[in-house]
Structures are given as C-alpha cells and as structure tokens.
Amino acid sequence: MAITAIENYLYGATPVTTQREPQVDATQGFQSMLDSVMKLMDDTNAQIKNANREQVAFALGETDNTHDLMVAEKKANIALQYTVAVRDRVLEAYQQIMQMQI
Template sequence: MIQPLQLNQVQPASASKLLEAAQPKQATPAELTQSFGQYLQQAIDGVDSQIKNVHNMNDKFLIGEVDVSQVLVASEQAQLSLQLTSQIRNKMIEAYQEIMRMQV
C-alpha cells in the first residue's frame, strides 16, 4: 500500500533575515589590504621555497641522488615563478605611479 508523504510545515521568513542573506558582508578597506598583503606574502614565500628546492636539488644532483631532468624541471619552475613575481611587481609600481599622476 502507498503511504502518504508528510511534509514539515513551512515557517514564514522575516524580511530582515532575507535581506541579511541577500547582502554579503562588506569588508573594510583595512581588511582588504591585509588580505591582499597576506596573499602577496604567501606568493613570495612560495617563490622562495621553490628557489630553496632548486638549491637542494642541485646538492642532491652533485651526490647522485636525483636525475638531471628533475633539476632542470625544478630550476625552470623557479625561474618562471621569479619572472612572474617581477612582472607583478612592475605592474604594481606602474599602477601606483599612475594613481599618483591623477589629479583630484
């Protein structure tokens, strides 16, 4: 026999709860600056760790623990990361200079 399906009663939502759910919390400029600064710091730390990895791979290559292809791949990754970091730095400096040239 087919059993009837029982549904829970729907509670009406208040207007304030709907507005709170619809509007995301606005971050303050200090919070945005801090999160951007943390992002940059993590990126720089990542590049630094890749460079340290290349030095470790070179040492291991000299004693015969790793293959030359592994050293080359790690070296190329670190070089590309460093180039990307320097290009980001250049773009940030250009943006800062452009903002400073604006007349208010």
Template sequence: MNTFVNGINNDPAMPNSEIAKQTVTPNEAHQNFANTLKTAIENVNNAQAESDKKTEALAKGQIDDLHDVMITAQKASVTLETSVEVQRQVIDAYNKIMRMQI
C-alpha cells in the same frame, strides 16, 4: 553540461551572488592583500629553496635525475620572473594613479 551552467550561475562575481553582497572593511581588505602577498612571496622562496636543494644534491652525487633538477630549477626561474613582472605591473599602476589629476 548542466553542472557547467550551474557553475556559471553561481559565479561570485555576479551581482546577485551572496558573496558579492558582502562588504569588506578597508582593514580586512588590507589584511587579505597582505596575506595573499606574503603567501605568494613564500611560494617563490620555497621554489627557489627546493631548486637549490636539488642542485646541491645533484652536485654531491646524492641524486642522479638531472631532468628533475632541471625542471625544478626552471619552475623556480619562471616563478621568480613572474613575481618580478607582477611587481613591475603594480609599480606602474601605482605611478599611473599618483599621476592622475583630481
């Protein structure tokens, strides 16, 4: 219980935290966002590639575990759907910002 409380007290989002006091330049923020986005897209691509690989192996008779193939395909599908929904949300947020009057 004490560890949990200490974990909360060390939350980086809290204003007294050492991490919250650090400043990030716009260029660093841009690079961090770009790297995060690139990693997320690579993860979606890897999930799709793994699903395709297992589906092809099942069709060729190289593996017999249909459940594993279906689970992998479903994970890839959910990952892709999530990324598409995030894209929609980002575009909606951008459009709302662009419509704001100054």
C-alpha cells in the same frame, strides 16, 4: 612525467606550474593586492629554495636524477619571471595612484 601530461602542456590543456594569480578583494583595495603579492613572493621563494636543494643534492652526488633537477630549476625560473612581472604591474599601479590629483 607521462606522455599525456607532456601533450597537455604542449597543447595547452593544463598548466604545469602551480603558481596562482594574486586574488584581490575589492573591499580591501590596494592592501589586499599587496598581501596577495607577498604570498606570491613566498611561493616563489619556496620554489627557488627547492631548486637550490636539488642542485646541492646533485653536486654532492646524493642523487643522479638530472630530470628532477631541471624541473625544479625550470619551475623556479618561471616563478621568478612571473613574480617580476607582477612586481612591475604593482609598481605601475602604485605610480598611477601617486599621480592622481585629489
């Protein structure tokens, strides 16, 4: 990672992760939101699998690059935290919908 990329990350110029916020189509409603959350979960799962592959490669001695290992683990951790936050918001929205009186 170049120095400029680190400076951009530290000072907020560009985000490091590639996670996308779920995009919700207003005409489709709640189902659209659930579909976008499922895509987010797939992205998170891919990040975790990548981190696991890096861990196995490092443990087997196939690579000695700790930098890539730590970056993969950090990306997976951030993706998981983001997914948990989105899940909490979805559950909160669902509970509010269920409490509405018709």
